[in-house]
Amino acid sequence: MKLNLNIQPLSSWINVKNEPLIISGPCSAETEDQLLSTAHLLAATGKVSVLRAGIWKPRTRPGEFEGIGSIGLEWLKKAKAETGLPTAVEVANAKHVEEALAAGVDILWIGARSTANPFTVQEIADALKGVDIPVLIKNPVNPDISLWIGALERINNAGITKLGAIHRGFSSYEKSSFRNEPMWELAIQLKTLCPELPIINDPSHICGNRELIPYISQKALDLDMQGLMIESHIDPSVAWTDAKQQVTPAALEELIAKLSLRDPESNNEAFADKLAELRKQIDKIDDVMLQKLSERMAIVEKIGQYKRDSKVTILQVNRWDEILKKGTAFAKALKLDLGFTEKFLELVHAESIRKQTAIMNEGKTEEEIVEAAAAKA
Known part of the structure; x- marks a missing residue:
């Protein structure tokens, strides 16, 4: 059974500077200087097509840093003006959507915790009706492809045709080298059900540590995924969230340079x-x-x-x-x-x-x- 989604191809809704599509930026916007400095270095690589930053951070437990909040949107706006990079943020409710749109954010994404809750996804979908903006949807925390598909359908039903998925791995009780198990078979299943759906891989959240990011990035491209979302911070050692899985802009440039791009088909x-x-x-x-x-x-x-x-x-x-x-x-x-x-x-x-x-x-x-x-x- 194929999914009946009305989707525009990735090339029609975003200008990809180089293939694959690279979305990068800090896990969290912490200070204006941190975000702007990182953005300028990422833009200078010539490899990054979209600047991402976490503005609102849903944490597992209260008391941890939960994002800088709305002020970070102004920093993103400034970063876009200075670097020319379009911007992307995660939204988890209707208020986030309204504020992000008002700040001129170019791409929205729905996080794994939100995807797992149809009520949350529907609230976001209702807030997006009548809006023409790209939306990326991360897989749910648990390996449930129906939840992932349901979220895509809800957003598509709201009239969003610039639609894509983000494969960020799944939680597992089994001991593993990964923060989230890739479970590639689920991403492949989604791609089989909807071949025209762009799928972006998130090696940062799959790996949980920067050492494994090159391996997962290459494997994602070998499985014909259209891009990568990799977290980058000007100084990961002092990052307020997820320090171990972020890379410097220089390390990101080196990582991308070493990736091998292979064609899905050959004319030979x-x-x-x-x-x-x-x-x-x-x-x-x-x-x-x-x-x-x-x-x-x-x-x-x-x-x-x-x-x-x-x-x-x-x-x-x-x-x-x-x-x-x-x-x-x-x-x-x-x-x-x-x-x-x-x-x-x-x-x-x-x-x-x-x-x-x-x-x-x-x-x-x-x-x-x-x-x-x-x-x-």
Whole structure:
């Protein structure tokens, strides 16, 4: 199913000085001097197309710096006048929208916490009716693509056609090297559902530290994202918010210079022919894999019937442990990634459990049982 969004291409609503689109500036506008100094240095790189700054900062806990407030809009206005860079700010309610528009802000974005709340998104959408301004929407904090899509639809329904998404990663309880797990598959899913939707990557919030930003930036471009939003501060060591994930303008210039831009398609006939040949090989292997999975599930169903008739539990931990150990050992010998192998085996095992559960419950899946119980409640 494709998303039915009315969207103008990125090139029609913003002048990109260089590809990819680079949106940069401090996490927070702290002082007039800090913002103006950073803006001038970013403009001097010739690589930055949009100046960003946090004006209102929704913090996890009270007592932390929550943004300089409306006065920062005047500083942004001055920075735009002096550097020629269009400006972008985050808005979280109708008042923010009104003030940002009055100050001549060029691009608005909706943050991850706001995207997660349809009431907040609708309030912003209502404030934007009749306005022609680009709006970027960050993914919600949690990995819920429906919330992300819902926010895009609400803003689009308000008449905003200069619309884009920002991929900033997702919260996870699992220990990770990232501040927010990229979960690239969700961004790819959104791109598949709406190929014309511009997606900007936010490596600063994904990484949480400046060391990983080059890697994530390159990967985002390799996945055909249209731009990057990277936080930059004249002196990150004294930044009032998110000091570790900000880079200096000089470091940003160096980072961008090292990025490799690759075309999504090639006009080279020899390349196209070779790629088509290799893809045919993959298609054949995929067909065999799916056929074998189907055969495996047919055996799983027989096992489920046998367990049911013999009054044996579905889950047998020793057997699962055996599958996992054997599978990962074989994967290692085949030089397959162990993390990928474990996830694949877990998915197959989960589907086996689901099928056997249905057999134990007279053909009813767990979802059907839960829905029936909820209907009776």
